Amino acid sequence: MRRLLVVLSLVLATLLLAAYPDKPITFIIQAAPGGASDMVSRTITAIAQEILKVPINCTNITGAAGAIAMKRLQTSKPDGYTMGYVPVELSMVKALGYADFGPEDFDLLMRIMVIPAALTVRADSPWKTAQQFIEYVKTRPGTVTVGNSGPGSIWHIAALSLEKAAGIKLVHVPFDGAAPAVAALLGGHITAVTVSPTEVKAGVESGQLRILAVMSDERTPLFPDVPTMKELGYDVSIAAWGGLALPKGVDPEVYKTLADAFKKAYDSETFQKFLLDRGMTPAYLDGQKFKEFAIAQYNMFMEFIPKALGK
Amino acid sequence: MGDLVFSFVSIVYSIYLFVASSKLPEGIATIPGPGFFPRLVASTILALSCLLLIFSLWKFFKKTTTPFPKGRWTQVSLVLITILLYVLLWGRGNFLLNTFLMLFSIHIVTGSKWYMGLIGSAILSISVFLLFGNVFHVLFF
Amino acid sequence: MQQFMQGFLQAIDPRAILYLLVGTFSGLIIGTLPGLTATMAVAILTPLTFWLSPNEGLAMLIGVWNSAIFSGGISAILINTPGTPASIASTFDGFALTKKGMAGLALGINVVFSFIGGILGVVALILVGFPLARFALSFGPAEYFTLAIFGLSTMVAVSGKSILKGMISGFIGFSIALVGLDPIFGSERFTFGRMELLSGISFVPVMIGLFGIGEVLSQIFTKSRTTSADAQTVTQIKRVIPTFKEVKDLTPVALLSSLIGVVIGVIPGAGADIAGLVAWDQSRRIAKRPEEYGKGSLEGLAASTTANNACLGGALTTMMALGLPGDAVTAILIGAFIIYGVQPGPIMFRDHASFVYMVITLMMLANVAFLAVGFFFSKVLTKFLSLPQSFIWSTIIILSLVGSYAINNSAFDLMIVFLSGVLGFIFRLLDVPLGPIVLALILGPMAEANMRRALILSGGSFTTFFTRPISLILLILSAASLLTSVIRKRKS
Structure with missing residues (x-):
């Protein structure tokens, strides 16, 4: 009798597993509709649901730099029917004091892309290179205003890291998002911004803005002529990134099904074109490598943020 | 006052x-x-x-103060308690059933006939469930 | 010219028109439901556009956007609950007209003047798009602060009978807006250690609670749909389509409101909600019967409905001419443009001129589309008012709750709706006006963040608000507006 039960449950289990996925998957997006995270999520899930043959329903849950959504994801049932998007804030929220989790509390599926920070000034300003700008700031510490997308945001951290690496003192002006900061730069209300190249693309192409340097390890495909800070001799590497995650403890079979499907979606021509159009650097990492990367970032932020922000 | x-x-x-x-x-x-x-x-x-x-x-x-407005305190309190219970019990039980029960109680408290309340609450809760759950992908329980 | 024809032809392609109508219809429904906003409507439909060609996809998005802003006014008029934040000011006169038994006419005014505002907004984009966009850039933190002050000067006008109570109500609204991480330092304020409060109390649930649930509770309390009129008059719909004379009489107010709507729309970060409120207050200066504002004035309703739709043309101007989002919806539209290989910004007008003409034509057509179906849709919805009271009440309650939950899938927001509903009921009971709370909730954070930002830029010197020309003008206008409102209140 007992053996029968075991066999039965095994059969049942295989049947159930073979059937995965057999109902819609819920996909949690940690940001408001319209932003980079939202667009990436909605695009990749739209392609992946064709591959998985079940609908993937996207849901936006905003607040606390994405911490609320990630908490929700972390505490969801690890049955493969709830997954979500995780941005760089996954490695930051604990350091910022918003939440008590880090990358290790999730089963990370894959990294999708990175967007570097970029130091941008007005085109009619006297600085042609990042060195000139930094030398200028050195002569007038604490007077040059630099806009970012909010206190504790990744672009704020970018400006703080630049300060530290170049030994300069800036005036940080937090705005409510990157777009208002760029608007203030265009209007001449601030001197520079440290947001993503995507946000300043329109201004650069129309000849109103100039990117001096990007803060990633490699140049961005969007502006291949712009040097990196590392090339110029400043040890700064700050980029926003995004990937996919599941609650911890998902069955390996289910994990593999999802990983394969989303890898296929990632490789699709539509999605690659989307990433490049939107100015994101495609940067696939598989689950294991993504985890190592996210933990390294986590350790870096835990070290840097409390000192820089005085939290 | x-x-x-x-x-x-x-x-x-x-x-x-x-x-x-x-x-x-x-x-x-x-x-x-x-x-x-x-x-x-x-x-x-x-x-x-x-x-x-x-x-x-x-x-x-100067005794020119206007008196406190008079009204149906019992009905308002009952409706308020019903909504509060619904909000507190969100995520427990079944969305359709909870919604139906809340709407039905509101109908009864505000003086609907029981069969009208039954029909009205049933139609309303099912349409809300279908519209928000299936079209807007709201996470119900 | 050839570019224009090409864009125009793409816009009037039958398939594009079909998608435009699909969008318009979805927008009508989403805009009418309290809680579901235009931003959400556009966001939900955006992924579908990947499978459509640019003219079809944008037709759908532009259709949703325009009609959702229009139809938010319908619920403002019928049930005193703004369907989207853009229609807050439409509740002031819209619902008062419903109480007078003129719901039909109010809905008709909403259709006609949303259309007029929408068209004038697009006309402004065509004629003065670039100068307007450059003007928007002259807005720095100091100007945003004084703009917020200008908006807040409306507080006296929306205070009802007692200015004092209105002001207290406004500052209570301000205190609610303080919750969360502060915008400059990121320090936690009044968060009680709860993660849900870090980003502050969401505006839409508060608005829906105050207006929707609060209104229902006070109706249950007084056992009638209204206090001033009996149920009979309310269910009288009367005619929907306004007469030519009525429209003509309201034209001056509408023109001023369009101007206000466009200018506020152009400024990034200031949207249709602010446009509606400011236009409602300022248009009173040229109104024929200013004393009727707030008591069921056709002029007041025309002002708010014109301004919020005119705002869209302004927001689109900023987005196309600068490549910067003018509001939350244009932020999503930028994404859609880029998907179609067009980077919004000045060079778009050079490299993708036909695309620009197509978008402009679609904006025009979207306004025509909701004008065409709006009357019918409004007329059908007025039937809702003739349902028995219990049906109306239970519908508003469940839509308020689920609609607010839907924004963020947050059970916490449900509690916010409930508590705001209780607050709204008590305030109605004590005769405390709700307009100032909402005004402060929208403009308070804008005022605080920008004042502090401006002072960082000026190194702590307050003279920055007086030495910058636009900022100074706005301060003078605020003082004048405040003074005249107070004098008007004293008289009555």
């Missing part, structure tokens, strides 16, 4: 705000910090409600 109550409650509220914001940093030199606006708001509410208190006391003693 209403003004008297309102001014009293807002005075208490403004004092609470003031105390709660006292821990927030003041700011550097003339650049206001996180604590500046909360204290400004608290003191403005305090000043304005003290004024209102004086005016309404004046009216109270």
Whole structure:
């Protein structure tokens, strides 16, 4: 009798597993509709649901730099029917004091892309290179205003890291998002911004803005002529990134099904074109490598943020 | 009468705000910090409600104060309790059933015939479930 | 010219028109439901556009956007609950007209003047798009602060009978807006250690609670749909389509409101909600019967409905001419443009001129589309008012709750709706006006963040608000507006 039960449950289990996925998957997006995270999520899930043959329903849950959504994801049932998007804030929220989790509390599926920070000034300003700008700031510490997308945001951290690496003192002006900061730069209300190249693309192409340097390890495909800070001799590497995650403890079979499907979606021509159009650097990492990367970032932020922000 | 109550409650509220914001940093030199606006708001509410208190006391003693509005307190309280229960029980049980029960109670409390309430609540809860759950992909339970 | 024809032809392609109508219809429904906003409507439909060609996809998105802003006014008029934040000011006169038994006419005014505003907004984009966009850039933190002050000067006008109570109510609204991480330092304020409060109390649930649930509770309390009129008059729909004379009489107010709507729309970060409120207050200066504002004035309703739709043309101007989002919806539209290989910004007018003409034509057509179906849709919805009271009440309650939950899938927001509903009921009971709370909730954070930002830029010197020309003008206008409102109140 007992053996029968075991066999039965095994059969049942295989049947159930073979059937995965057999109902819609819920996909949690940690940001408001319209932003980079939202667009990436909605695009990749739209392609992946064709591959998985079940609908993937996207849901936006905003607040606390994405911490609320990630908490929700972390505490969801690890049955493969709830997954979500995780941005760089996954490695930051604990350091910022918003939440008590880090990358290790999730089963990370894959990294999708990175967007570097970029130091941008007005085109009619006297600085042609990042060195000139930094030398200028050195002569007038604490007077040059630099806009970012909010206190504790990744672009704020970018400006703080630049300060530290170049030994300069800036005036940080937090705005409510990157777009208002760029608007203030265009209007001449601030001197520079440290947001993503995507946000300043329109201004650069129309000849109103100039990117001096990007803060990633490699140049961005969007502006291949712009040097990196590392090339110029400043040890700064700050980029926003995004990937996919599941609650911890998902069955390996289910994990593999999802990983394969989303890898296929990632490789699709539509999605690659989307990433490049939107100015994101495609940067696939598989689950294991993504985890190592996210933990390294986590350790870096835990070290840097409390000192820089005085939290 | 209403003004008297309102001014009293807002005075208490403004004092609470003031105390709660006292821990927030003041700011550097003339650049206001996180604590500046909360204290400004608290003191403005305090000043304005003290004024209102004086005016309404004046009216109270001159006996020109308007009486408290009369109405159906039982019905309102019952509806409020129903909504509160619904909100507190969100995520427990079944969305359709919870919604149906809340709507049905509101119907009964506000004087619908029981069969009208039954039909109305059933139709409404099912359409809300279908519209929000299937079209807008809202996470129900 | 050839570019224009190409864009125009793409816009009037039958398939594009079909998608435009699909969008318009979805927008009508989403805009009418309290809680579901135009931003959400556009966001939900955006992924579908990947499978459509640019003219079809944008036709759908532009259709949703325009009609959702229009139809938010319908619920504002019928049930005193703004369907989207853009229609807050439409509740002031819209619902008062419903109480007078003129719901039909109010809905008709909403259709006609949303259309007029929408068209004038697009006309402004065509004629003065670039100068307007450059003007928007002159807005720095100091100007945003004084703009917020200008908006807040409306507080006296929306205070009802007692200015004092209105002001207290406004500052209570301000205190609610303080919750969360502060915008400059990121310090936690009044968060009680709860993660849900870090980003502050969401505006839409508060608005829906105050207006929707609060209104229902006070109706149950007084056992009638209204206090001033009996149920009979309310269910009288009367005619929907306004007469030519009525429209003509309201034209001056509408023109001023369109101007206000466009200018506020152009400024990034200031959207249709602010446009509606400011236009409602300022248009009173040229109104024929200013004393009727707030008591069921056709002029007041025309002002708010014109301004919020005119705002869209302004927001689109900023987005196309600068490549910067003018509001939350244009932020999503930028994404859609880029998907179609067009980077919004000045060079778009050079490299993708036909695309620009197509978008402009679609904006025009979207306004025509909701004008065409709006009357019918409004007329059908007025039937809702003739349902028995219990049906109306339970519908508003469940839509308010689920609609607010839907924005963020947050059970916490449900509690916010409930508590705001209780607050809204008590305030109605004590005769405390709700307009100032909402005004402060929208403009308070804008005022605080920008004042502090401006002072960081000026190194702590307050003179920055007086030495910058636009900022100074706005301060003078605020003082004048405040003074005249107070004098008007004293008189009545």
